[in-house]
Amino acid sequence: MIEVQNLTKSYGGITAIQSLNFKVNKGEVVGFLGPNGAGKSTTMKIITGFMAPTSGRATVGGYDVFENPIEVKKRIGYLPETPPVYGDMKVRDYLKYVAELKGVPKDRMAKNVERAIEKTSLGAVEKRLIQNLSKGFRQRVGIAQALVSEPEVLILDEPTVGLDPKQVAEIRDLIKELRGQHTIILSTHILPEVQATCERIIIIHRGQIVAQDSLANLTNLKAGQRRVQLKVRKAKAQLDQSLSSVNGVIGVQAGAGDQDWMIDADASEDMIERIASHVIQKGYGLLEITSAKADLEDVFLKLTYGSNQAATELEQGV
C-alpha cells in the first residue's frame, strides 16, 4: 500500500531524513518510533503529499505522492502534530467541511460525520466551538477529521498526545478496531502505545532507519539469552561478584533499588533454579525472582540513545 524508496529530505543544510526504505502492506498497523527530531513527522508529511522529498520517491496505493498528489490525498487521512482545527467552527460543522474537502459524496456525508463523532466520542461537544474545547478534545477532533472520509490509509502523528489515560485507551482500542480495514502508520515516542497497537515497528534515529521488524522479533533480539530480575532482602554490594560465579550468568547489573538486581544469563532451562539456589545458599534472603524478556524500551534506548556498538550488535541480530 505504501512504499518508500531512498527517501531523503534536507532543509537547507540539515538532513532531516536520509535514504529511508520501507514498505507497508494493506491493512497493516505500523508504528514509527524515534526520539524527538528523528524525522518521523517529516517522513509522514512527505507520504501525505504535504511536502516534496529532496530525492527518492514514495507511493501510496501505486500513486507517486509527487506526480499524482490528488489521487494520493483522496486515499489518506492525516492527523498532523498540531490538529488542524478552526477555532471559530463548531465540531460538527468542521467535520462536515473536512468531508466536503475530501470529496465525500453527499449521500454518505451525514453518515460519515456521525460515525467519526461516534468513534471519537465527541457527541457531547459536537455543537461547541472548537476554540472552547480542551486540548484533549481538540486532539480527538483532529482524529475524527482524519477518519471522516473513511480513507484507506491513516497517518497519525502522535495521536494520543494531550489525552488522559482513559482517552488514550479509547484511541488505542479505536486503532485496533480499524486494523485490517485501514492501513495505519502512527508515530509516537510512547512505547506502550506501540506495544499495544502495532504489528510492526520502524525505529528511526537521526533520519535513518535503525531497525524495522515485528514487535516479537524486536524484543527477542538476542537469541539464546534471557534476563532475570532478582530481589533480595539484604542489600549487599558484593552480590554481583558472587552471582557472576554462577555457571551461565553473563552479566549482573544493579537494579532500581539497592536490593534489586538484573541478571543477563543464557537461556538454559534450569538457569532460574541455579540462581535461586545460589542466593539461598549464600543467605542473601531471596524475595523475588522473575524471568523478563528484553522489552521494547531497552531495544529502543539501545538503538537511539545507547552506544553505537550496541546498535550495530542489535542490527546484526536482526
Next chain:
Amino acid sequence: MSKVMAIGKKEIKGFYLSPNFYVVCFLCAAIFSWVYPNVLNKFAMALQTAVYQPDMPKQQLNIHYQVFLPQLNILNLILIFVVPALTMRLFAEEKKLHTFDLLLTSPVTSAQIVAGKYLAALSAIFGLCFLSFLYPAATAVFAHLNWAPLIIAFLGIFIVGAVYAAMDIFASSLTESAVVAYVLAVIFNMAVWFVGIGVDVVDSPLARQIFEHISLNQHLMALVEGTIRTNSLIFLGSLIFLFCFLCERVVESSRWR
C-alpha cells in the same frame, strides 16, 4: 467546483458570521452617515444658488459628480485599508494555526483553494459596496436618479475592490504573520494609485500612453462616469487574474519547497 464552493462557503461564513465584519461595516456606515448627508446638503444649496449663476459649469449641477463621486472616493479609500484587514487572515492565519496542513493534504488543487478564498473575499467586498450603495439608493426617495450610471459606477468600485482582493490574498499567501500581510497589502493597494503619477513625469507620448493605461484611476473614472469600456474590463480582469495566479503559485510552491 464543489470543493471551491466548500472552501468559499466556509470563508463566507467566517466573514458574515463573525462580529469583526460587522464592526467594520458599522464603522464604514458611521463614516458614510457623517459625510454623505453633508455632501448632499451642500449640493442642494448649490442647486438653489445656481438659478442666479447661469454660467455655472453643468458638472456642478449633476448629482452624480457632486454627491455620488465623493461617496465612491470615500468608499475607495475605505477599501484600500479594509480589504487587507478582511483578506489578511485567509492564508496567513491558516499557516500560523497549521490549518493550512488540512487544505494541503486534502484532494484539492491550489487553484481551487485560491478560487474558494477569493470568492469569499469578493462576497465580503460586495457586502461593503452594497452598504455604501444604500445611501445613493435612499436619495432616490426625494430626487430623480439615473439608475444605470449609478449601478455601473458601483460595479466599477466593486471591480476595483476585486483587484485589491486579488493583490491582498497574494500578500497574505506570502507570510505567516497577519500583520505583515496587512501592511504589505495596503502598500500594494496604494501602489496601483501611485503608478498613475508616471503620466505627469514622462515626456515620450508612448510612455505616457502606457502609464495612462496601467493607472487604475483612468479605468475607474470611466466606469464611474457610467461608461463600460472593454479595455478597462480586460485590464482590471487581467490584474485580478495575474495576482490570483501568483497566489496560486505561492500555495503550490509549499508542496515542493
